[in-house]
Amino acid sequence: MIAADDFRLGLYVHWPFCQKRCPYCDFNVHEVGLEDATDHHRWATALVRELQHFAPLAQGRRLTSIFFGGGTPSLMQPETVAAVIEAAQAEIGFQNDIEITLEANPTSSDADRFTGFRDAGVNRLSLGIQSLRDKALLALGRQHSVEEALAALTLARAAFDNISFDLMYARPRQHFDDWQVELAEALALHPNHISLYQLTIEPNTIFDQLTRKGMIQPKDEDETADFYLATRQQLAAAGYAGYEVSNHAREPHFESQHNRLYWAYQDYIGIGPGAHGRLTSNGQKIATRQHRAPSVWLDHVESVAGHATVTRDVLSGEDRLAEALPFGLRLTEGMPLDHYHRLANAPLNAKALAVLEDEGLLTTSDGVLKVTDQGRPVIDALARYLQS
Ligand SMILES: C[S@@+](CC[C@H](N)C(=O)[O-])C[C@H]1O[C@@H](n2cnc3c(N)ncnc32)[C@H](O)[C@@H]1O
Secondary structure, eight states, X not given: OOOGGGOOEEEEEEEOEESSOOTXXXXXXXXXXXXXXXXXXXXXXXHHHHHHHHGGGGTTOOEEEEEEEESOGGGSOHHHHHHHHHHHHHHTOEEEEEEEEXXXXXXXXXXXXXXXXHHHTOOEEEXXXXXXXXXXXXXXXXXXXXXXXHHHHHHHHHHOSOEEEEEEESOTTOOHHHHHHHHHHHHTTXXXXXXXXXXXXXXTSHHHHHHHXXXXXXXXXXXXXXXHHHHHHHHHHTTOEEOBSSEEESSGGGSOHHHHHHHTTOEEEEESTTOEEEXXXXXXXXXXXXXXXXXXXXXXXXXXXXXXXXXXXXXXXXXXXXXXXXXXHHBTTOEEHHHHHHHXXXXXXXXXXXXXXXXXXXXXXXXXXXXXXXXXXXXXXXXXXXXX
């Protein structure tokens, strides 16, 4: 049985709109173009309504983090962000040190917007810079230049103390030496936190089609692994601990609390189109998913049920372990073996653990399961093997 009071509680809010979909992106995103005609008041009301639906499931717990993701949440009006934050505080309540993050795109970044988000209660901004090379931004289908990205960072710094930015690397045709220079330029900006994602070619994206036609050549596994190891070393040398596979903080208090909650398999409410949630109720872990299509989501929330939940599944011990293992292995500090034991209602497969330990892919000292540097690039395979 999972004890409810073992769990921190987060809130994820999905804003499904972007001015333009990026050709590598497979998130639940809908294009609105430059003339964004979204009815913001209607969306604010519907998001608050769906939040009210979920609030009783908090069962007395207060929120430790909120994350506005997307899509491009910086296209939200600050009033919408404020309405959701106010409702979350009124309906669920906040822990004192709550972290409230909003993802921003340099194309929808201006001083008024940023101060508006800050005044609404946002205290952490995650900026999608993606590259410090104009050519790469063009190839990634981004709508901003390096200059615009840096200008957005300056504006963000005027409004927020806690800022992270995202870069994508191991891009087709990217030279290793140039990436090292680009990364050094990024670190010279002294971010508190930096997320570095290897470009992945996701099924049914434009990049997937271009790859099939031979028009782009993604890096192979060996090259990607070389990029990964060198990147981690360069960051460590600059004093950025990689506390997770792709995330690095200058000091521990800049680590993302919301993402930590996912990796530690804690609870979160998910609202907005396509949002997922994981909530513990009566000792069971419930997985929720909301309607993906914005118009259907709105219609369900407004006219049908006050929420747009399409699936609500009780997860078995096996399901919980399948979700928690790859997440927990991502954390550099590892997770107690007991965490998995409680989730699965059974100890982990001792034989499989011994094999992987012998191969130098993970360690289990002091009751904590951790991947080694060799194991880190193959976490998903390790998780599968541990459950075989
Ligand atoms: C959900 S996205 C939203 C960010 C925001 N809309 C923007 O464009 O700046 C969050 C991050 O995931 C990363 N990402 C998205 N698709 C990816 C892919 N196919 N491969 C690697 N990273 C990806 C990007 O770095 C992106 O900033």
